[in-house]
Each structure stands twice: as C-alpha cells, then as structure tokens.
Amino acid sequence: MTAQDPADECAAMAPPTRATAPHCADQLKEAITISPMQPVDPLHVRQLKAAIRILRLPQLEQRTGLKHSSIYARLSPRSKHYDPRFPRQISLVAKTSATCHRRAAVGWIESEVDAYLEQLSSERFSK
Numbered sequence: 001m002t003a004q005d006p007a008d009e010c011a012a013m014a015p016p017t018r019a020t021a022p023h024c025a026d027q028l029k030e031a032i033t034i035s036p037m038q039p040v041d042p043l044h045v046r047q048l049k050a051a052i053r054i055l056r057l058p059q060l061e062q063r064t065g066l067k068h069s070s071i072y073a074r075l076s077p078r079s080k081h082y083d084p085r086f087p088r089q090i091s092l093v094a095k096t097s098a099t100c101h102r103r104a105a106v107g108w109i110e111s112e113v114d115a116y117l118e119q120l121s122s123e124r125f126s127k
Contacts (some may be wrong), residue, residue, distance in 0.1 A: 018046065021044035054107035063113055085119065 057068055066069070073079040074086040089106040 053110040054090070055110050056105075056107050057112060060108050060113065064117065085116060087116050 011100040042072050055063065057071070060071060061067060066074075070081065071086075073081040075088065076082055077084075089108055092107050093109040
C-alpha cells in the first residue's frame with residue numbers, strides 16, 4: 001500500500017468545480033423528469049408553487065396593512081365595513097365532526113390577495 005498525498009485526498013473530497021463538473025444538459029433533463037416520457041419544466045413548477053401559496057393571518061395583516069379585526073369586519077356581511085371583493089379565507093384542516101370549526105386554522109390564497117390589492121390600487125388611480 002502506498003501513502004497518498006494529503007492534497008489528493010482534499011481534492012477528492014472537494015465539491016466539483018466548473019472545470020471538473022460535467023456540463024451536460026441531457027443529465028439535467030433526466031434529473032427533472034416525472035417519467036421518461038413526461039419532462040417537467042422547472043419554471044412551470046415554480047409558477048405552480050407561487051400560485052398556491054397560503055398566507056396566514058400575520059402575513060395577511062402585513063400585506064394589507066389591516067389588523068385582524070378589520071380583516072374579519074371586511075369579511076362579515078353584518079359589518080358596515082363589509083367588502084364582498086375581499087378574499088375569503090380557506091380552511092387548512094379537514095372538515096370532520098371532531099374538528100372545532102371556530103378554532104380551525106385558516107389562510108388566504110396569496111394570488112387572490114394580490115389581485116384584490118391591485119384592484120384597489122387601479123380604482124384609486126382611475127379616479
């Protein structure tokens with residue numbers, strides 16, 4: 001057995017660099033496929049993930065600038081601040097008889113909140 005140079009061991013453990021890493025688009029395509037017949041577009045996956053992002057109440061408060069009481073007032077038809085355009089919350093738990101619906105986790109779909117805010121902004125500038 002021969003002794004190895006410590007520099008060779010470090011080179012073997014180091015992550016591949018641009019010069020040593022294989023640069024092949026075919027390998028990348030194989031890595032991101034659902035099946036050999038159906039390639040996945042990474043941009044499409046990112047758009048899907050962005051489209052279904054759920055905002056919880058603190059995030060919604062930050063995004064809209066409203067506190068929770070104002071948010072729920074805009075959702076309640078009995079309130080004088082009711083806004084039928086305001087995005088409805090969705091339940092984040094399965095609906096079962098054992099679930100207490102008063103305390104169930106809820107969230108808002110980010111794209112709906114963004115559309116509502118854009119609508120308010122466009123109304124403001126159209127006047």
